[in-house]
Amino acid sequence: MNHFSATAISALLLCAGSVSANTACDGSGPLTIISATDDGMFDDVSHSPASLLDGSTDPDSRWSNESQGSPKEILFDLGAQQTLKSFSAAWYKGDSRKSNFKIEASLDGKTFQTIVADRTSSGTTLELETYEFDAVKAQYIKFIGNGNESNNWNSMTEVVATGCGVAVEKPKEIAVAERKGAGMFGLHLDKPPGENFDLQSWYLSVPTDEDGDGKSDNVFENELAAGWTHPKYFYTDPATGGMVFHVSAAGAKTSKNTSYTRSELRGMLRRGDYNIETRIEGGYPNKNNWVFSSAPKSAQAASAGVDGKMTATMSVNQVTRLGKAYQVGRVVIGQIHAKNDEPIRLYYRKLPTNKFGSIYFAHDPEVGKETWVDVIGKRANKIANPADGIALDEVFSYEIEVKGKQEGDVIIPMLHLKIIRDDGTEVVADPFDMRDSGFNVEDEFMFFKAGAYSGNNSSPTPETDFDKVTFFKLEATHSPAPEATADMKAVAEKSAKAAAVPAKAAVAGVIVDDSFADGGRDNGADALDTAWWATTTSGAIEVAKGHVGLVSGGSGRGIRATFDPQTLAEGQTIKADFTFTTPETMGTNRDSALRVGIYDKLGRADLEGDLSASSKKPNLNYNGLPGYMIDFDVNLKDPTKANINIRKHKDATTGRLLGTTKGYTELGAGGNGYQFVPGETYTGSIAVQKLAAGIKVTGSLSQDGTVLSEFSKTDEKGDANNFGMLAFHVNSKTFGSSKKKDTPDNGIDIKNLKVEILP
Template sequence: MNHLLRNSILLGVASVFGTQAFANTACDGIGSLTIVSATDDGLYEETHGPENTIDGNFDPDSRWSNQGQGTPKSLLLDLGAEQTVKSLAIAWYKGDSRKSTFEVETSPDGARFETVRAEGQSGGGTRDLERYDIAPVQAQYLRINAKGNEANDWNSIVEVAAYGCGTPVDKPDQPVLTERQGAGLYGLDPEKTPGENFDLAGWYVTTPADDDGDGTSDSVYENELAAGWTDPRYFYTDPATGGMVFRVTPAGAKTSANTSYTRTELRGMLRRGDYAIQTRIEGGYPNKNNWVFSSAPLSAQAASAGVDGTLRATLSVNQVTRQGKAYQVGRVVIGQIHAKNDEPIRLYYRKLPQNKYGSIYFAHDPETGKEVWVDVIGGRGDRIANPEDGIALDEIFSYEIKVTGRPEGDRIIPMLHLKIIRDDGTEVVAEPFDMRDSGFSVEDEFMFFKAGAYTGNNTSPAPETDFDRVIFYALDYTHDAPPADGPPLTKTTAQRSPAPAAPASPGIVFDDSFADGGRDDGSDASDSNWWTTSNSSSIEVSQGRLGLVSGGSGRGIRTTFAPQMLTEGHTLKASFTFETPATTGHDRGAAFRVGLFDTLGRGALEGDLSASSKSPNATYDGLPGYLITYDVNTAEAANIEVRKHNDQALGRLLGGLDAWDMLGEGGASYRFAAGQTYTGTLAVAKRAEGVEITGTLMQDGEVLSTFSQIDPGSDIDTLGMLAFHVNSKTFGSSKSPGETDNGLDFTNVKLEVLAE
């Protein structure tokens, strides 16, 4: 292209801000179109921002440069109005000595893009504008997806121009600038938390920690995670690169008894912090927190938050385990699609201690049929030779896991796709995997993505120091939108009581002193019924007392009562008097728990319902309610905490705190002594500004500690169940009924409605 053509183009692109570019409004010809802004992801090099591509300056230093580092980089051009676009011209940096790879997309609204120029290369013969004609298309936005050049993975453009016809558009007086992001790799900031560097509002994290002492691994949910939560043991920002570090040791707590291995791993949450939406619903049916295959029934698609999906990540594996049984050493799961029970894909990285490079392979664990293993790079064997095409520790690479639906006659076949992108830009693409016979295309099934470090080794003789460590530099997922409507699911879970309760009246609901020596709602008008929530050995009853047997095992009990609907100015107050045993524990944070719940009309709650981390019970899922917890003889000042149920489906009621959001904590410090009598209260009051929750601890009529917290705007107004739980090794030394030192003895539990 000669300089005469360049000069004629410059007259059209209006190099001076504020000048109007020519546009052929008749749309029967072609002219230069105004580009009002050029923006990117903010990861451009120093002063080489995207605005340089539309300033009319062909000096090579006035360019856009953004390094791909394994992923394409996009330059987004806004034409200011929808125009008829007929061609695009690009002046590539060093365009006369190397070819650059790119594709072009257009969009009428900035949301829906279509490819108008398939991936290809520039000519490599000019530094002037190189023109690329396209079929005329109506668009306001053009997107150049740049994928590096022949020499490296930098994407550099000096100037762009667009041609077509439409309506005149004024250039802004000042250029639109993209804020530059970060200082580490991929624009990540080593000084920021993972939640500040990454969009974690759609994830929660699980680690091998068991800081609450409930016997299962701890989890931190979306809002707290996105607000900046970190754990220097397992989940934190790499101080050198700004990457998100996942460290997992074979030692530590697991998510459940059905899991053999520990993890530091994110779980996709499509509800994005809206805790009114449950993590999952009873029976494994989809909801607005999870997604389904496009091969699933329309009823499932309409109930879900997304259809099909793509998980993309850029990462490096920095360490894997080196000791233990041969079939476990060196393997770690770095990405998953998890279904209700099984995994359409578990993506593994594995490096044997004697090898220089590691392998990539995946497992497909169907709902029906046998597990299938697929090698992608190298192999998964325990004694394989060094894979010459393998991936080294610390090597940065990317993966893309995708599910699509393939039409076949009148059926949709679910297909699993996996792509590995190496640090030099080369791609290793696995053969598409047909999942038609895997049992996932049914109504009572759902999916979620997982990413992080899920160890595959639980036999290391040095479980605290022999660990896996993975750093993520980019992570995101996308889904197709579900259909707007469809037939209803054949089974759904009630989210509120089926019929509203009558407004509560001031007075005693029950006042149980266990005078009849029974746990049922007997002939005594003051009685209530008492059920187990964890184990059949949780309760022992004698005349004048109800024992919660929890000395050597965390256990709970509860009672149900006629639902009480509170109106403004009314308070539901539970008072409970109890005796401590001969043994009291130390440093047991939040170990004594008391909760009030809405039963949602679930008849199954009228009976014993065992639940544990090994065998969760879905009847306890999603019950709206509040909880107070008492610290027991902690090293620091003991607190009363107030929490709100967040609808997580843990099936354990009070056995774990993952399903509870902290609202506040405080009160005067206190201690529990052995062989003493205490009275606690939990009061839930309806106020104009919300719900007020108050916890109190007293002895001999003296208030030892009290704490109140308002839950603003809360819609919880109906309560029908009171529950108690004590963690193991908190009160007593035995977990057997009939022994004296086996837990708390309640001598009175009273529930009443108070009016101001």
């Protein structure tokens, strides 16, 4: 081992900074190092791996990274395969303590060989110490530090690799890993969950109801990954950096059929590509979801992945303490959800009188009865404290995995669960056979869920009696889906061609002028006629000579008009005017009761036909269509407060077009007050203009050429500019109350629709 004086060190470092490599390879010179990366847990910004290559042995310019139960590694990249002959290191406090280390080398960065076995520094010098070994071909050098004789810190001020080989240009800046945060597992305390975790493959359900539709709100992938948080239900823990999920029984639920509230992630393998549906009606797999390897090959080919494994590190911080005995203290912390049921719901449960909690799971098959499996402790409502249980705030991990097991010519889907305690001990559940659970079929798909899904809706103090969990790591992986066969590809190509209706560059002029002179709802002989379709139910539409009827009655109804898609240039406006007559009977005090929307069809061929949809039977063809809605208040108690509202369609999975405002973001409301009179004729309009930056939307209501109300709002971030569909919706008992057709008080009659492009 050689020691270099300060003068020699300076000369060697200068040489390392100016010489790329000894290309003759008959001697030994300093080799260029183009990057130095560790795990990002280095002590301070000034103590990163880059400090080892800055030409300075100043103690304040050092790399410091503390071993925490395992050694710390730095990977050096020489930029090319070289002949490596020695490695030198100057140790921080190297004259007063010995440090433990070893060194490995690799040609490909994957397979390494030891070149300096477990060793300690001399403890006698601050100068570079050189460690020689038999010459070896390598591009990567892995330095592995394991603390020093005083503590667990690994600290050096400078390193030099020597040898010979090819010339490598020294980069202006050394590439290093991003420094991780000061929280647990390197999480940042000051960043939202979307910056601490990869949430591009998840959307979030939280128990809020900001749009007032009676259902919980969803936040989709791109918004979530961009940093969305909620101060109560989803945020970064300021002490640990963990991703916190909070849920109480007082919150909104995802649907009327759901008994419990949740603050929970849902797997989205499309990773923010909103052209891919969340799910396909009927339960068929698509590129957003995964299937078992026991599913038919055609289903596997249609999916985004096969089988899957979710790994999470977390703690349960709070569970409910009050309510019905069978509900108290239980919360679902992870799931595999299928079309209708759950291959696994993983529960944590702690009874108020116990110090520790239990872990168990439910298997809810598509066919057959639900099965419960205890893993740690017991599921029962009255149990003694489980001695091997998990305490609140204890950090543990779980692994949920589905793997296929070959049994003769058949693949059996097997469910695996492992719990890993903080001390490394493992509790492994017996593999669960799912061959008879009904999931091995064409019309089935899977997705992971993680977070806090409450199991208690009976607490007498739901605001203060809640569940709270914190995640420190979360990852889901899948095997790739197989390639589709030639027959499958042919079907897909045929479907794609049918759906691909390219948008035309918009040209100023009228594109639709339909007065229903032929008494039909199809695109008739008149070139300016258009096609009309039902949006909610086939009973929503009736057509006669001179008008198309939008039937209202006892439930909300909707209809659509479709036309060739138009692409707006900057400054152009697409405007739709519609003349309609109100019925003889009308509802009162109905806000947002007459709705009009204009949308991009996204090439979905199914939109050229009647598509029923309701809250109980959503239709996915209506999800995520870029567009805008205006809506009119109908006969409020105070007519001066009647507004025109402007809303933007968002990436929600409501499966309804205009039947709910849940899938919209309100941009603004205003205009003069107005009131509808029975048996009168009005003209409404919606106009969408493409600006240099954003989209301007205008809604208006007129009668006999006089504007009653008008309101405009600019969506500054709007970028939708392809439009090919106009839709109408009337809330129940707003215009008319009879459910029978051809009755005078039944809905509104649209007498003319004109769509035009304004320059």
